Amino acid sequence: MTKxxxxxxxxxxxxxxxxxxxxxxxxxxxxNKVYLDGNSLGPLPLVAKQxxxxxxxxxxxxxxxxxxxxxxxxxxxxxxxRKIAPLIGANVKPDCANQVICCDSVSVNIFKLxxxxxxxxxxxxxxxxQSDNFPTDLYMAQGLSQLLGNQRCELVAVxxxxxxSSIDDSIAVLLxxxxxxxxxxxxxxxxxxxxxxxxxxxxxxxxxHSAGVIPIELDNWNVDFAVGCGYKYFNGGPGAxxxxxxxxxxxxxxxxxxxxxxxxxxxxxxxxxxxxxAGIKQFLCGTPAVVSMSLLDAALDVxxxxxxxxxxxxxxxxSDLFIRLVKQHACLKSLQLxxxxxxxNRGSQLAFTHDQAYAICQALIAEGIIADFRAPNILRVxxxxxxxxxxxxxxxxxxxxxxxxxxxxxxxxFQVRQAVT
Amino acid sequence: MTKxxxxxxxxxxxxxxxxxxxxxxxxxxxxNKVYLDGNSLGPLPLVAKQxxxxxxxxxxxxxxxxxxxxxxxxxxxxxxxRKIAPLIGANVKPDCANQVICCDSVSVNIFKLxxxxxxxxxxxxxxxxQSDNFPTDLYMAQGLSQLLGNQRCELVAVxxxxxxSSIDDSIAVLLxxxxxxxxxxxxxxxxxxxxxxxxxxxxxxxxxHSAGVIPIELDNWNVDFAVGCGYKYFNGGPGAxxxxxxxxxxxxxxxxxxxxxxxxxxxxxxxxxxxxxAGIKQFLCGTPAVVSMSLLDAALDVxxxxxxxxxxxxxxxxSDLFIRLVKQHACLKSLQLxxxxxxxNRGSQLAFTHDQAYAICQALIAEGIIADFRAPNILRVxxxxxxxxxxxxxxxxxxxxxxxxxxxxxxxxFQVRQAVT
Numbered sequence: 001m002t003k004x005x006x007x008x009x010x011x012x013x014x015x016x017x018x019x020x021x022x023x024x025x026x027x028x029x030x031x032n033k034v035y036l037d038g039n040s041l042g043p044l045p046l047v048a049k050q051x052x053x054x055x056x057x058x059x060x061x062x063x064x065x066x067x068x069x070x071x072x073x074x075x076x077x078x079x080x081x082r083k084i085a086p087l088i089g090a091n092v093k094p095d096c097a098n099q100v101i102c103c104d105s106v107s108v109n110i111f112k113l114x115x116x117x118x119x120x121x122x123x124x125x126x127x128x129x130q131s132d133n134f135p136t137d138l139y140m141a142q143g144l145s146q147l148l149g150n151q152r153c154e155l156v157a158v159x160x161x162x163x164x165s166s167i168d169d170s171i172a173v174l175l176x177x178x179x180x181x182x183x184x185x186x187x188x189x190x191x192x193x194x195x196x197x198x199x200x201x202x203x204x205x206x207x208x209h210s211a212g213v214i215p216i217e218l219d220n221w222n223v224d225f226a227v228g229c230g231y232k233y234f235n236g237g238p239g240a241x242x243x244x245x246x247x248x249x250x251x252x253x254x255x256x257x258x259x260x261x262x263x264x265x266x267x268x269x270x271x272x273x274x275x276x277x278a279g280i281k282q283f284l285c286g287t288p289a290v291v292s293m294s295l296l297d298a299a300l301d302v303x304x305x306x307x308x309x310x311x312x313x314x315x316x317x318x319s320d321l322f323i324r325l326v327k328q329h330a331c332l333k334s335l336q337l338x339x340x341x342x343x344x345n346r347g348s349q350l351a352f353t354h355d356q357a358y359a360i361c362q363a364l365i366a367e368g369i370i371a372d373f374r375a376p377n378i379l380r381v382x383x384x385x386x387x388x389x390x391x392x393x394x395x396x397x398x399x400x401x402x403x404x405x406x407x408x409x410x411x412x413x414f415q416v417r418q419a420v421t
Numbered sequence: 422m423t424k425x426x427x428x429x430x431x432x433x434x435x436x437x438x439x440x441x442x443x444x445x446x447x448x449x450x451x452x453n454k455v456y457l458d459g460n461s462l463g464p465l466p467l468v469a470k471q472x473x474x475x476x477x478x479x480x481x482x483x484x485x486x487x488x489x490x491x492x493x494x495x496x497x498x499x500x501x502x503r504k505i506a507p508l509i510g511a512n513v514k515p516d517c518a519n520q521v522i523c524c525d526s527v528s529v530n531i532f533k534l535x536x537x538x539x540x541x542x543x544x545x546x547x548x549x550x551q552s553d554n555f556p557t558d559l560y561m562a563q564g565l566s567q568l569l570g571n572q573r574c575e576l577v578a579v580x581x582x583x584x585x586s587s588i589d590d591s592i593a594v595l596l597x598x599x600x601x602x603x604x605x606x607x608x609x610x611x612x613x614x615x616x617x618x619x620x621x622x623x624x625x626x627x628x629x630h631s632a633g634v635i636p637i638e639l640d641n642w643n644v645d646f647a648v649g650c651g652y653k654y655f656n657g658g659p660g661a662x663x664x665x666x667x668x669x670x671x672x673x674x675x676x677x678x679x680x681x682x683x684x685x686x687x688x689x690x691x692x693x694x695x696x697x698x699a700g701i702k703q704f705l706c707g708t709p710a711v712v713s714m715s716l717l718d719a720a721l722d723v724x725x726x727x728x729x730x731x732x733x734x735x736x737x738x739x740s741d742l743f744i745r746l747v748k749q750h751a752c753l754k755s756l757q758l759x760x761x762x763x764x765x766n767r768g769s770q771l772a773f774t775h776d777q778a779y780a781i782c783q784a785l786i787a788e789g790i791i792a793d794f795r796a797p798n799i800l801r802v803x804x805x806x807x808x809x810x811x812x813x814x815x816x817x818x819x820x821x822x823x824x825x826x827x828x829x830x831x832x833x834x835f836q837v838r839q840a841v842t
Binding site: 028030033035037040041043044048049052053055056057059060061062063064065066067068069072073074075104105106107108111115131132134135136138139140142143144146147148157182231237238239240241242255256257258259260261262264267268269270271272273274285286287288289290291292293295365370372374375418419420421 | 449451454456458461462464465469470473474476477478480481482483484485486487488489490493494495496525526527528529532536552553555556557559560561563564565567568569578603652658659660661662663676677678679680681682683685688689690691692693694695706707708709710711712713714716786791793795796839840841842
């Protein structure tokens with residue numbers, strides 16, 4: 001980043017030179033809004049809008065139960081998994097078994113993987129995680145611990161600075177999120193996984209805030225397991241199903257406890273005894289949410305003609321621009337950036353603390369700039385490179401500046417808390 | 422049932438006198454088909470078709486992340502639960518807490534409830550079930566048993582005739598399905614629950630094949646827990662989320678292991694320690710599948726102006742008619758009815774065994790009569806009273822008769838097995 005001041009001309013040039021500029025046309029975006037919350041809920045791809053009509057009206061409406069075969073609903077978890085694979089560096093070796101499957105929620109999938117990892121590393125019982133991990137990751141470990149007892153499953157949550165020094169031969173599994181949901185700070189998966197393996201520790205990486213926006217090489221980095229989200233950067237729609245990655249080397253020894261009929265090797269034989277599928281399908285449990293999963297399936301096609309490196313490049317450029325523009329406005333000094341400035345340590349979101357973060361966020365939304373708030377005092381802005389322009393960033397910071405300098409956030413209507421904040 | 426022969430005039434009179442005849446107009450149904458598989462996947466209600474457009478285009482498309490508040494996505498699991506409650510006899514007492522919530526799949530929910538029931542009845546460890554229960558019910562118990570060890574969780578699966586005699590003071594929890602998925606036979610929930618309680622056994626009733634089509638009085642029958650399906654008689658769409666019922670008396674002592682963030686008492690405070698919601702919301706886990714759940718929410722409105730008793734009455738009349746018509750055709754004697762003839766013991770489906778059941782089913786589908794096949798040799802026909810007419814039944818049996826008498830099922834194209842059968 002240079003320190004030179006940026007003018008509107010510069011912004012226009014950035015948009016003109018953006019190789020992803022045309023991707024915006026593939027989304028339905030409301031008029032006159034800037035959406036800085038694609039990291040929380042990705043917007044509607046036009047292909048998903050079209051697929052919604054197809055899956056509801058033609059597949060469900062016309063073809064009814066026969067769609068399980070005719071429209072291959074039964075294959076959806078696998079086919080969506082295969083679309084996600086190249087975006088997270090999975091299945092890269094020739095003849096590799098499929099290692100990714102779409103199913104359930106991130107939370108449910110974390111439970112499956114924690115139990116699986118503990119069953120593989122059965123002479124250990126500790127789950128190491130980060131105390132400011134996304135809460136559901138910790139909650140699922142707590143639930144498993146409660147169920148199994150502390151002797152068989154113990155959650156050890158340490159602060160970020162202590163993670164690496166806490167990895168030792170007593171740990172069964174390390175559960176971390178690649179990009180911190182609050183600060184946007186990135187973990188080095190490769191290095192931490194290597195360190196974990198040196199101590200015989202299995203790793204589960206939560207890619208909720210990273211899949212689809214940052215290069216990930218699960219196979220090359222020797223990751224054991226991962227989970228990720230369908231409704232953030234993959235734009236799969238609200239509550240889109242999540243995914244699981246499990247390295248092929250573990251497939252023969254896995255045992256996940258949510259052994260529902262869709263994970264059976266022959267679900268339609270209706271045997272009384274569970275016999276898991278030999279591959280990644282053993283992570284399936286109940287009947288998949290076909291409509292929601294179909295939207296994700298369609299949404300993933302938006303990635304067909306772009307590379308993750310292009311996305312990452314633009315993501316950093318957008319956030320660099322945001323940071324520079326904030327710096328240009330003296331009165332925005334009251335916003336404290338808690339995201340690392342160093343590009344390698346930064347995901348695709350920026351977090352600023354401010355006493356009035358909640359009200360500022362509400363005022364931004366009222367002005368058409370959709371950011372989000374994270375308790376207790378964080379204003380979070382996310383950069384989804386497939387639909388944001390550099391002009392969008394310019395407008396966002398201009399608006400933010402007006403709200404802060406004119407203290408618009410003091411208006412009562414921006415102070416009232418809503419159910420979801 | 423009388424033994425008098427039925428003619429087409431009688432059928433027309435039945436339709437003319439049917440108080441539910443007009444409900445068919447509330448569904449989108451493909452032309453020239455008779456859908457006898459609403460017990461497997463309910464058809465598309467027009468309100469759900471409309472809602473699909475709204476939730477995708479307006480809520481997701483236009484309002485994006487703000488829909489969690491603006492369109493109350495955050496309340497969906499609860500509001501859908503409240504719509505289901507009257508259909509299963511829940512929340513009937515004044516000032517009763519909400520006892521029903523919409524979430525996840527039947528399989529995942531069975532796991533939550535089994536673990537919950539075992540934690541309440543913690544000095545016992547046996548799960549009693551029926552060896553021909555729907556397989557996923559057994560599989561989930563097997564998964565929990567594998568996880569906890571046989572000393573803490575043991576599945577005892579006995580044949581139907583031995584269930585009542587196997588209920589004793591050693592059993593922690595009884596897991597049964599009200600209507601058998603193969604035979605359509607109905608369990609007497611009230612009597613069996615009473616017997617179980619006499620021995621200190623908690624009950625979990627799986628209502629997958631019964632909710633929405635047969636009167637159920639969970640509160641009055643003192644049921645502890647139940648699960649059920651959103652995509653069968655509730656017509657919520659393929660893979661619609663399931664539901665959980667938990668009697669209010671257990672709310673304070675429950676502990677379910679899939680403790681995801683949506684079950685936390687304050688999910689948006691992002692605390693590191695799980696503290697469950699005090700009520701039924703503690704059964705939530707991850708982010709709900711908003712699109713799929715919205716379709717179910719809409720679909721349930723079809724029940725607004727009908728009673729379950731009306732539905733049950735017509736369901737029995739439709740299946741009575743099917744049985745009588747089959748009897749009128751000499752060559753259909755090769756089909757063996759395995760569903761109980763006694764009305765009280767019969768759900769809303771009929772099961773016939775036949776060596777060529779698979780091929781007969783395929784031939785029926787080719788003729789526009791959508792039935793289904795269950796391995797190894799069962800032809801299953803389901804009666805969803807909200808959209809089927811008596812004429813539909815007449816046409817179905819006429820077609821069945823032609824297929825069997827002319828041996829149309831011998832055609833090679835009907836013999837090839839498909840992925841989902």
